[in-house]
Amino acid sequence: SAVISQKPSRDICQRGTSLTIQCQVDSQVTMMFWYRQQPGQSLTLIATANQGSEATYESGFVIDKFPISRPNLTFSTLTVSNMSPEDSSIYLCSVDRTGDEQFFGPGTRLTVL
Amino acid sequence: DAKTTQPNSMESNEEEPVHLPCNHSTISGTDYIHWYRQLPSQGPEYVIHGLTSNVNNRMASLAIAEDRKSSTLILHRATLRDAAVYYCIRRIYGGSQGNLIFGKGTKLSVKP
Numbered sequence: 001s002a003v004i005s006q007k008p009s010r011d012i013c014q015r016g017t018s019l020t021i022q023c024q025v026d027s028q029v030t031m032m033f034w035y036r037q038q039p040g041q042s043l044t045l046i047a048t049a050n051q052g053s054e055a056t057y058e059s060g061f062v063i064d065k066f067p068i069s070r071p072n073l074t075f076s077t078l079t080v081s082n083m084s085p086e087d088s089s090i091y092l093c094s095v096d097r098t099g100d101e102q103f104f105g106p107g108t109r110l111t112v113l
Numbered sequence: 114d115a116k117t118t119q120p121n122s123m124e125s126n127e128e129e130p131v132h133l134p135c136n137h138s139t140i141s142g143t144d145y146i147h148w149y150r151q152l153p154s155q156g157p158e159y160v161i162h163g164l165t166s167n168v169n170n171r172m173a174s175l176a177i178a179e180d181r182k183s184s185t186l187i188l189h190r191a192t193l194r195d196a197a198v199y200y201c202i203r204r205i206y207g208g209s210q211g212n213l214i215f216g217k218g219t220k221l222s223v224k225p
Contacts, residue, residue: 102213
């Protein structure tokens, strides 16, 4: 298994500002993922972050809006830039250690006013 | 297209078996079927996965149709803690390196 923590657990932000979400894993992993879950909706993959390479973004998500860092094998950050109320969501990171199952963090609940 | 089709919601009584269906009619030969569930206010957690054969683990069983166009997640004795949204996912390996593409899922309610 993998233990994943995220910071902050929740935040309320003003539109036009940016928030950086941290994801810490208790062991080294190659692949990390960032998801968004809008209110009442399912999860949508934002990007895949592998250490030592640029993040790969899914259709509809761009680096300028959601820059990602992956400085080592246990840590990643996702920044939500120039926020608007439409960015209000739960943001989750996950890791894939075995190739069979992903482990998810508890999520960061973001509200943009 | 990585979509799967599941009922929006299902109800079960506590301590009874639950069969959660999933259709994946466009599945390719190398795609695995994964099931995750999301309890309220938590991140998703892995339940089970399989390719062709039926699979069992401590949480559930997965029955995959012979033509692989559908599958059923079986909870043998539902408990109140099993109330969650259950996601059936085609896991596509290869260029996307095994990304999980979530559908809408089935919201399972368990009545005492």
